[in-house]
Amino acid sequence: MKQAIDWAAFPDARGHFGPYGGRFVAETLMGALDELQAVYEKYINDPEFVAELDADLRNFVGRPSPLYLAERLTRELGGAQIYLKREDLNHTGAHKVNNTIGQALLAKRLGKTRIIAETGAGQHGVATATVAARLGLECVVYMGAEDIQRQSPNVYRMRLLGADVVAVKSGSRTLKDALNEAMRDWVSNVDDTFYIIGTVAGPHPYPAMVRDFQSVIGREARAQHLEMTGRLPDALVACVGGGSNAIGLFHPFLADESVAMIGVEAGGEGVATGRHSAPLCAGRPGVLHGNRTYLMEDDNGQIIETHSISAGLDYPGVGPEHSWLKDLGRATYVSVTDAEALRAFHRLTRTEGIIPALETSHAVAHVLDLAPSMRSDQSLIINLSGRGDKDLNTIARLEGIEL
Amino acid sequence: MSRIAKRFAETRAHGRAALIPYVTAGDPAPGVTVALMHDLVAAGADLLELGVPFSDPMADGPVIQLACERALAHGTSLRDVIGMVRTFRERDRDTPVVLMGYLNPVERMGSEAFAEAAGAAGVDGVLLVDLPPEESADLSGLLERVGIEPIFLVAPTTSSVRLHHVAAAARGFIYYVSLKGVTGSRSLDTNELGARLGPIRALTELPLGVGFGIRDAETAARVARVADAVVVGSAIVRLVEEFPEAPEQFRAAASALVREMRTAMDAARMAEAPATV
Numbered sequence: 001m002k003q004a005i006d007w008a009a010f011p012d013a014r015g016h017f018g019p020y021g022g023r024f025v026a027e028t029l030m031g032a033l034d035e036l037q038a039v040y041e042k043y044i045n046d047p048e049f050v051a052e053l054d055a056d057l058r059n060f061v062g063r064p065s066p067l068y069l070a071e072r073l074t075r076e077l078g079g080a081q082i083y084l085k086r087e088d089l090n091h092t093g094a095h096k097v098n099n100t101i102g103q104a105l106l107a108k109r110l111g112k113t114r115i116i117a118e119t120g121a122g123q124h125g126v127a128t129a130t131v132a133a134r135l136g137l138e139c140v141v142y143m144g145a146e147d148i149q150r151q152s153p154n155v156y157r158m159r160l161l162g163a164d165v166v167a168v169k170s171g172s173r174t175l176k177d178a179l180n181e182a183m184r185d186w187v188s189n190v191d192d193t194f195y196i197i198g199t200v201a202g203p204h205p206y207p208a209m210v211r212d213f214q215s216v217i218g219r220e221a222r223a224q225h226l227e228m229t230g231r232l233p234d235a236l237v238a239c240v241g242g243g244s245n246a247i248g249l250f251h252p253f254l255a256d257e258s259v260a261m262i263g264v265e266a267g268g269e270g271v272a273t274g275r276h277s278a279p280l281c282a283g284r285p286g287v288l289h290g291n292r293t294y295l296m297e298d299d300n301g302q303i304i305e306t307h308s309i310s311a312g313l314d315y316p317g318v319g320p321e322h323s324w325l326k327d328l329g330r331a332t333y334v335s336v337t338d339a340e341a342l343r344a345f346h347r348l349t350r351t352e353g354i355i356p357a358l359e360t361s362h363a364v365a366h367v368l369d370l371a372p373s374m375r376s377d378q379s380l381i382i383n384l385s386g387r388g389d390k391d392l393n394t395i396a397r398l399e400g401i402e403l
Numbered sequence: 404m405s406r407i408a409k410r411f412a413e414t415r416a417h418g419r420a421a422l423i424p425y426v427t428a429g430d431p432a433p434g435v436t437v438a439l440m441h442d443l444v445a446a447g448a449d450l451l452e453l454g455v456p457f458s459d460p461m462a463d464g465p466v467i468q469l470a471c472e473r474a475l476a477h478g479t480s481l482r483d484v485i486g487m488v489r490t491f492r493e494r495d496r497d498t499p500v501v502l503m504g505y506l507n508p509v510e511r512m513g514s515e516a517f518a519e520a521a522g523a524a525g526v527d528g529v530l531l532v533d534l535p536p537e538e539s540a541d542l543s544g545l546l547e548r549v550g551i552e553p554i555f556l557v558a559p560t561t562s563s564v565r566l567h568h569v570a571a572a573a574r575g576f577i578y579y580v581s582l583k584g585v586t587g588s589r590s591l592d593t594n595e596l597g598a599r600l601g602p603i604r605a606l607t608e609l610p611l612g613v614g615f616g617i618r619d620a621e622t623a624a625r626v627a628r629v630a631d632a633v634v635v636g637s638a639i640v641r642l643v644e645e646f647p648e649a650p651e652q653f654r655a656a657a658s659a660l661v662r663e664m665r666t667a668m669d670a671a672r673m674a675e676a677p678a679t680v
């Protein structure tokens with residue numbers, strides 16, 4: 001009945017995932033995107049490039065990251081076996097570096113001398129500043145003024161690494177505004193500048209390119225799970241901001257029909273309150289930041305302010321491939337509130353000795369409900385996308401402690 | 404003949420370059436916009452570009468970003484902007500009006516509903532900054548059916564291959580973005596401009612407008628020597644900030660700037676006339 005989809009054939013040549021994706025930018029950037037697409041298509045299957053990328057991922061990032069059976073949490077929840085894909089153990093503390101390593105290698109091949117990036121939680125900014133330092137490239141990171149406040153340890157890390165961190169004070173002063181500002185920089189300096197987008201959003205080829213660089217997560221996890229258990233997992237769970245850690249885990253499993261995929265969005269104060277960051281759960285399709293995707297907008301098509309305790313999920317859009325997977329029913333998307341994420345943060349920290357990022361805590365929170373509903377001969381993988389060091393100030397402040 | 408084509412035929416016949424002021428609709432307040440449009444025409448505007456405010460104006464510099472924020476603070480919607488054009492048309496049936504903005508508000512209203520309402524109100528052209536020709540076929544079809552001309556941008560970075568696409572999709576006039584940057588950035592280099600317009604002229608009969616970075620009468624005059632139209636946006640919108648509590652004074656200052664540009668542009672063309680005729 002259901003026709004098998006050739007997942008590798010998407011996006012199409014113009015960047016479409018069904019009705020989503022595409023390239024919606026001002027004319028000035030079209031040439032740079034053509035150039036980027038050409039260099040990405042040329043190198044992504046080039047043996048020499050792949051070898052260099054693999055070597056960097058192994059020797060600089062520390063891959064492969066472990067797939068870890070969280071025994072105590074599994075026992076406490078009394079359901080599915082819970083495996084953690086330990087992206088928090090990567091150099092710089094999150095999955096973001098998988099992508100910045102790849103894009104920086106492309107920037108080098110294009111002869112660009114200046115790197116720019118947007119960042120929310122600062123993890124992508126740190127990962128970008130890190131690769132820029134390593135290659136000796138100038139680096140400018142745009143960050144919402146509000147995020148600079150709540151993720152100050154990462155701001156300091158970026159500055160130590162030599163990056164110029166620019167506070168963005170327009171709009172809602174968070175990730176979406178940082179992305180606007182980075183785009184404006186790119187338009188103005190397109191000749192010498194490479195824009196490293198940190199998630200699977202933006203105009204084509206970014207959603208496909210970032211997915212390809214992040215898919216190392218799913219390829220490893222699939223092989224590791226098969227080796228450890230002799231079978232595939234029953235479910236994959238990942239938090240979704242722009243959706244890069246989620247698609248990185250999901251994509252290599254798309255053809256495995258028995259594997260369920262669940263993306264967890266930030267429910268903020270609760271989806272019913274309107275104060276959240278859950279476009280797939282509560283938004284509708286529109287066009288923002290170069291692609292067509294689910295968005296949070298008002299009745300007049302203006303993008304509305306989002307709310308989440310986690311800066312990395314505080315974004316009104318989502319990568320276009322997720323919009324498509326949602327419509328197809330291949331993945332499902334749920335939301336978790338700030339309060340639930342905080343409880344999960346403490347729970348994982350106390351039961352497994354792993355302090356997760358607040359973004360990641362959303363995925364953990366969903367599993368606290370999901371795992372007990374599954375049988376103990378079933379298993380699931382949580383993408384443990386990042387570690388919580390950057391969030392200690394936020395957590396401490398909530399508990400009335402100034403660090 | 405469309406209102407835009409007719410207007411360019413007139414300016415050509417008079418040997419002058421068209422002057423196209425841009426203002427953001429609803430800035431500094433919705434009640435100001437229609438009166439301002441009439442002022443600008445009286446001061447010498449040939450066409451008007453009316454910005455549709457958007458929450459995330461990615462291709463705009465700080466001046467127009469703030470204009471969008473002010474307009475949105477008053478709740479100015481795409482439907483409101485169309486209503487302003489309808490009111491403007493009650494007293495002005497000749498001056499073409501081009502809506503300039505971003506795609507998302509149009510998609511939210513619905514492309515068909517938008518085309519119908521805009522056509523009925525007397526909108527002549529639509530330029531959506533983040534809608535390149537490759538993605539525009541559906542909307543352009545709907546617009547053309549109601550007599551609205553889809554306007555497209557060409558940039559210094561546009562390749563010759565893309566130039567063919569743009570030239571094929573464009574109607575009304577082609578808007579040449581005169582610098583690599585957002586609206587209102589550093590002044591453009593008028594020396595190179597003539598050479599840049601050559602390859603575009605080879606591909607299209609459409610008039611060429613030039614905008615982004617035209618700040619003063621002197622630059623407008625230099626652009627007027629080589630282009631069919633001069634688009635001025637941030638230089639006008641910036642004046643709102645000078646008179647935050649006094650929209651009347653803003654209107655007067657905007658009119659004065661347009662008048663000054665008009666005079667300088669016409670003088671520049673006159674000075675050229677003996678050589679070219």
Ligand SMILES: Cc1ncc(COP(=O)(O)O)c(C=O)c1O
Nearest residue numbers: 123241242243244245312359386
């Ligand atoms: C640890 C971590 N997880 C997840 C995210 C969300 O991004 P994405 O949805 O692209 O994985 C971020 C973003 O900053 C992050 O730092």
